[in-house]
Amino acid sequence: MAFKISLNDGERSALASADQSLLDAFLREGIWLPHNCTQGTCGSCKCRVDAGSFDHGGSPFETLTQEERDAGIVLACQAHAQSDMLIEPLAEIDDSVTHHPMRDVSGRIAVLEDIARDTRRLVIELDAEMPFLAGQYAELNVPGTDVWRQYSMANAPSETRGLEFHIKRTPGGLATDGWLFKSASVGDQVNMKGPLGNFGLFEAQDDPAILIAGGTGLAPMKSIVLHALAHDLIPEIFLYHGGRGQADLYDVEFFRALDAEHPRFHYRPCLSEEAWQERSGMVTDCVLEDFSSCKGMSAYLCGPPAMVDAAGKALKRRRLPPRRTFKEEFTEAAKIAAE
Known part of the structure; x- marks a missing residue:
């Protein structure tokens, strides 16, 4: 079952399934909500619920306090709709910036090379374009698991089919020691989703x-x-x-x-x-x-x-x-x- 979730501007809305985060639903619809980590740790996607019922999902109390919960505040990256909802983002939305909708894409490893101490360059040739803004990141699925890891694109946004990532080994890390520094090979398929993130150069600026x-x-x-x-x-x-x-x-x-x-x-x-x-x-x-x-x-x-x-x-x-x-x-x- 899908629920209608709307911004309080009365103009923008998306459909969200019961197991889908509010943020995911909006981004896939091409509706931008401020966010950074998507893991519930930064709090940049906080919204006030003006109407409707919801589940806080995996929202940690370190990021979303009990006082905030009592006031109807949610983390959009963690909360799930349980009815139609009306919400208000706490952070200002800059409508002057054109953001790209989040999408699921897949591709194959074209380059996997050591470039520094415990650091590898990963280049993935995608089956379809994934437009992004300079500074944004994608979430990569660790093959054979339901785990996703976040890595920033290092290539220019003009290159939408070949994405470059710089990845540091984390001792014991499932994505690094367990995959990219262990068994990953050129030609392997990788699934990802993006673009994501609030960080980057989104428009021209006059200052150095x-x-x-x-x-x-x-x-x-x-x-x-x-x-x-x-x-x-x-x-x-x-x-x-x-x-x-x-x-x-x-x-x-x-x-x-x-x-x-x-x-x-x-x-x-x-x-x-x-x-x-x-x-x-x-x-x-x-x-x-x-x-x-x-x-x-x-x-x-x-x-x-x-x-x-x-x-x-x-x-x-x-x-x-x-x-x-x-x-x-x-x-x-x-x-x-x-x-």
Whole structure:
């Protein structure tokens, strides 16, 4: 049985089955709701229920408190309809951005290669297009299971049939140790769904941008850089990539070539635990050394939560307002490794 779920603007609605999350139903209908993790951990998809009955599903109390539940607040990525519903997203919806509907797609592994310490590049050639915005991610199904894992696209959005992902091994991880670093091979079929996510470059901007990536947080940054340079969307780009040692950096020559080719693009890798011919130190410290003020700029941050938090605080010290700082934090690997 399907229920009609409607936004309180009186114009947009979707049909949701009893076992389908509200977010999934809206996104498949091409109706955008703000969201980041889709796992119930970030809270960015909170909505107020104005009418109708529902099940909170797997909503954790760490994200959705009892007080919020009593006030009729739900996590759209976890809640399921039990009747027709009328809801109001708590986050503002930017209707100026054209988002692509979420869809199910499948393809085959075209490239699977080691690119850094415990890091692999996965390229999947799709059977059908999956349009996306620079910075967004897809959920990949671990073959033979009902488990899905989230990985950001690293290729330019113009490449809708060949998707590139950068994947870090998680010790004991079902998707990595149990599949991508164990048995996955070129030619294997992979099922996925997307695009998903609130993070990325969705429109042209007038201000220069600082991009700070930790580890495989470089993936969405690569997509953003390629898209921005191809369409002249950002006047000047500073890309910082942090790693512990040289073994953790990858695509170095690729970005150096872009740096040499484009005067408005600057690539600045940093190592926190190893001295080398370029920058050493925490990536956030390198940014602070380079900029006495970041006023009039914007920033994109992606990587481990501690790095993203430190980078946000560092940029705030340099007068970059939080409203111009866009963040994507990795889901904590330790929490999902054994799923």
